Structures are given as structure tokens and as C-alpha cells.
Amino acid sequence: MNLKKTLLSIKRRLIPPRSGREKLWVELLQAYRLYRRDGPGGLLNFARVSLRGQQSFVPAWWIAAEFDSPRQPDRLPVLDWARASAAQGTVILYSGMPFVEAGGQRSYWLARAFLEQGLRVLFVFWRFNDQQPCAQEKDSPNLYLMPMDQFWLQAPSILDASRDWPGRKLFLAEMPHPSLFKLINLANASGWYTALDQIDDWAAFQRLGQASWYLPQFEDYLAANSDLVMASSPLLAEQLQTRTGRVVHLLPNAYNPQSLDLGQSRQPLERRQVTLGYFGHLTNAWFDWDLLRWLASRHTDWIIYLIGAGEEPPFQLPENIRLLGQIAHPKLAAYAANWDAALIPFKVLDLTRAVDPIKVYEYLALGLPVVAAGMPHLQQRMPFVWSVETAQGFEAAILAALGNPAAGENVEAFLAANTWRRRAEQILELLPPGPGAWVKG
Numbered sequence: 001m002n003l004k005k006t007l008l009s010i011k012r013r014l015i016p017p018r019s020g021r022e023k024l025w026v027e028l029l030q031a032y033r034l035y036r037r038d039g040p041g042g043l044l045n046f047a048r049v050s051l052r053g054q055q056s057f058v059p060a061w062w063i064a065a066e067f068d069s070p071r072q073p074d075r076l077p078v079l080d081w082a083r084a085s086a087a088q089g090t091v092i093l094y095s096g097m098p099f100v101e102a103g104g105q106r107s108y109w110l111a112r113a114f115l116e117q118g119l120r121v122l123f124v125f126w127r128f129n130d131q132q133p134c135a136q137e138k139d140s141p142n143l144y145l146m147p148m149d150q151f152w153l154q155a156p157s158i159l160d161a162s163r164d165w166p167g168r169k170l171f172l173a174e175m176p177h178p179s180l181f182k183l184i185n186l187a188n189a190s191g192w193y194t195a196l197d198q199i200d201d202w203a204a205f206q207r208l209g210q211a212s213w214y215l216p217q218f219e220d221y222l223a224a225n226s227d228l229v230m231a232s233s234p235l236l237a238e239q240l241q242t243r244t245g246r247v248v249h250l251l252p253n254a255y256n257p258q259s260l261d262l263g264q265s266r267q268p269l270e271r272r273q274v275t276l277g278y279f280g281h282l283t284n285a286w287f288d289w290d291l292l293r294w295l296a297s298r299h300t301d302w303i304i305y306l307i308g309a310g311e312e313p314p315f316q317l318p319e320n321i322r323l324l325g326q327i328a329h330p331k332l333a334a335y336a337a338n339w340d341a342a343l344i345p346f347k348v349l350d351l352t353r354a355v356d357p358i359k360v361y362e363y364l365a366l367g368l369p370v371v372a373a374g375m376p377h378l379q380q381r382m383p384f385v386w387s388v389e390t391a392q393g394f395e396a397a398i399l400a401a402l403g404n405p406a407a408g409e410n411v412e413a414f415l416a417a418n419t420w421r422r423r424a425e426q427i428l429e430l431l432p433p434g435p436g437a438w439v440k441g
Contacts, residue, residue, distance in 0.1 A: 076154055079158065082162070087120035087167065089166075089169070090170070091121045091122070092169075093110065094173040095108075095123065095124065099123050099125055099143075099145050101259070101329050106197075106253055107174050109254070109255075110424060110427075111123050111143065112420065115142055124147075126147075126175070152183075159189075168431075170427075171187040172427075173196055173222065176198075178213060180218075188225065194228070195427070195431075201236065201239075201355075203216060207350075219240075230250075233252065233355060235354045252418065253356045253418075253423075255362050255415070257415075259329055260362060260365055261330045267335045269335065272303040273301040276305070276339055276340065276342070278359075279359060281310045282309065286351055288346055295398075296317075296318040299320075305335065306321065306323050306324065307325070307335060336363075340401075341368060344371070346372070346374060348373055357372075360382060363406070364415060371385075371386045373388060374389060383408075384406035
């Protein structure tokens with residue numbers, strides 16, 4: 001024991017906690033573990049992730065922070081918030097994304113829907129570094145935002161104190177990070193219902209140089225130790241159910257009718273014989289710039305508008321592809337009112353076959369027919385959606401979609417069944433002790 005303490009003391013002197021040396025040490029440990037697990041291919045993947053810098057999904061400082069946990073304050077603000085809230089139920093939503101409407105992510109909209117159900121929501125989110133600020137939402141007293149690195153340190157105290165919180169409690173994990181090994185068991189032991197929500201093909205992300213932390217065995221462990229297992233697309237549900245033997249409930253994405261201001265005036269934009277558009281994130285790993293360039297060069301009398309932030313295109317775009325940048329979510333309807341059809345020009349990858357884009361629901365709510373690449377499951381369950389596999393098919397689908405606005409009873413029925421409020425209700429209904437037990441009257 002004395003030897004262990006001596007070695008620990010030496011290590012602390014040579015590698016001070018939260019220092020640059022410790023971060024380097026953690027990076028080397030990560031590289032070694034990946035090499036042990038995947039051989040030279042693991043090191044190449046590690047190099048790709050490291051070279052991305054801020055694009056790395058889980059920076060090393062997170063792990064360093066967990067190695068050396070500072071003393072917690074005697075008074076935790078999150079516990080004061082919980083005591084002050086009059087809500088009769090609590091959801092902890094463990095998300096890989098920040099709480100931002102412009103991002104349009106599933107975790108954001110589900111949190112809003114749970115709040116509408118009269119529940120308090122502790123939203124645990126990823127951030128790039130521990131200097132990134134975290135401002136609370138002043139108009140939502142039942143919502144508390146907490147960076148994931150802070151939650152790691154405070155979770156034992158929070159979950160222990162939560163035994164006295166009124167109402168039922170749901171711990172919903174959307175990001176199968178290995179940190180959940182401790183957290184999911186603490187939640188189960190503290191009287192929380194636990195749920196795994198598989199929203200992405202994390203293995204496919206890893207093959208693209210992201211999510212270096214992902215281990216399918218750990219995702220299976222989470223599925224085995226959660227009360228409820230869900231997935232956002234048919235392929236994800238099938239894969240996880242096959243691997244684990246658990247019943248995986250298919251709960252696709254949805255939309256919020258109040259988030260799109262359909263009554264505003266149309267935004268003045270140049271229109272041509274055919275005017276097309278896209279809104280969402282622009283990521284070179286799966287956004288198919290080559291497809292759009294090919295399409296624009298073949299149809300110079302068409303114009304394509306791209307709304308969203310992300311990476312710069314890898315080449316100069318033709319003049320009839322226009323980048324509009326990030327636009328506030330409520331204003332999207334004013335821009336989309338100019339379009340004849342909406343596009344999802346993604347590369348045909350394992351990743352895209354497993355996604356259920358939120359933007360499809362919003363496109364349909366805006367009355368737009370949708371042409372997507374590599375997502376056959378969308379066409380199978382959604383009206384006015386075309387899914388194709390080739391550039392020629394993408395072009396043909398656009399021509400077929402023109403003059404076919406997404407309207408009618410089928411669209412109305414589909415949208416009514418696919419709101420975020422309904423998704424939140426479905427999640428709560430799936431939890432014991434029975435249907436409707438969580439739902440606010």
C-alpha cells in the first residue's frame with residue numbers, strides 16, 4: 001500500500017493533474033489502448049481523430065478530469081434547483097449535443113417535449129473544453145443545463161439526493177460513452193428508470209474518424225442494463241436487437257409544429273425555373289458536394305440554396321449553388337417558401353442508411369416534396385419522399401417531385417402522428433407501471 005502511495009505521489013509530481021503533461025499522458029494511453037485493441041489500424045484511426053483537433057468528439061481533457069476529481073462544493077446548485085422545482089417527475093437527458101435550437105437535435109426537442117409534460121429536465125451535454133460557458137435558460141425554471149464533465153464529478157451526489165425527489169425519474173442516455181458504466185448502475189441503484197436511445201450508427205461514425213471512444217460491447221452492456229431500449233431508425237433497431245436479444249422499440253424522430261413560423265412573409269430570393277433547397281449541418285464526411293456540383297452543372301437554369309453551418313466546401317461551387325449560412329430555426333419557413341423541392345444530398349454510406357433526419361419531417365410540414373440519397377427507409381414510411389442511390393436517380397427523383405407539393409390527408413395524418421410531444425408521451429408510456437402513468441392529463 002505504501003509503495004502504491006509513493007508511486008502515486010511521484011506520478012502527481014511528474015504529471016500534475018489538469019496540466020498539459022496529463023493531457024499528453026492521456027492521449028498516449030488512448031493510443032496504446034487503441035493499438036492493443038485494433039493494432040496499427042487503431043493507431044491510424046487515433047491519428048485521424050487527433051488531427052481533427054476540435055472535431056474530436058471526446059477530447060482527452062474529459063478523461064483527465066475524471067482521473068483527478070476535485071473536491072465537490074458543499075452546496076451543489078443543481079440540488080437547489082431540484083428542491084425549488086414543483087415538478088412531479090424528473091428526466092436526466094444525457095446528450096452528445098448542446099441545448100441549442102439551431103442545432104435541431106433530437107435531445108433538444110425531446111427535452112422541450114418533456115418540459116411540456118410538466119417534468120423537470122436535467123440536460124447533460126457535451127462541450128469542447130471546460131472554459132466553454134453554460135448559461136441557464138431563464139424562461140424554463142424546470143430545465144437545468146449541466147456540462148457532461150461537471151456531471152461526471154457530481155453524479156454520485158445528485159443521484160443519491162434524487163432518492164427524495166417527488167415523482168418518477170427517467171435517466172435517458174443518447175450517447176453510449178463508457179462513462180455511463182458507472183452512471184447507469186448508479187441510476188439503477190437510485191430508483192431511476194433507465195433508457196438507452198440509439199440515435200446514430202456510432203461504429204460508422206468511428207470509421208469516419210469520429211467517436212474514437214465507441215465500443216460496441218459497451219453499447220450492448222448499456223442495452224442489457226437499461227429498462228427501456230429505443231432506436232431512431234429501423235436499421236438501428238434491427239442491428240441492436242440482433243446483437244443483444246433485447247426488445248428495441250422503434251421511435252423515429254419528429255418535428256415541433258410551433259418551431260416553424262408558417263405565417264411569415266416569404267424571404268426574397270432569386271428564383272429560377274427550378275429552385276431547390278437544403279437546411280442542416282454541412283459536414284464533408286457525409287454531405288455529397290460532388291453530387292450537387294454535378295447536378296448544378298447539368299442544370300444551369302436551376303438554383304440550389306444551402307442553409308446551415310459546418311465545414312467549407314472542398315472546391316469552388318458553381319454560381320447556381322448559394323450558401324446562406326446559419327439561419328434561425330423559426331425563419332427557415334420564409335426561405336423554404338421559395339423552394340420547389342427539398343434535398344438531402346448525403347453520400348450513400350452505412351451512416352446515412354441508419355439516420356432518420358429531423359429535417360425530413362420539417363420539410364413535409366413546410367409542404368415540400370423531399371429527395372434524399374441512400375435512405376430507403378424514409379420512402380417506405382413517409383409520403384412525398386423519394387430515396388435514391390445514384391446521381392442519375394437523384395436527378396430523376398427531383399424531376400418526379402416537381403409539381404407534387406406535400407399536401408393532403410396522408411401528410412396531415414403523418415405529421416399529426418410524428419410530433420415531439422407525441423414522442424415524449426410514447427417514451428413515458430413504455431415505462432412501467434403502465435401506459436399513461438407518466439403522461440400529464
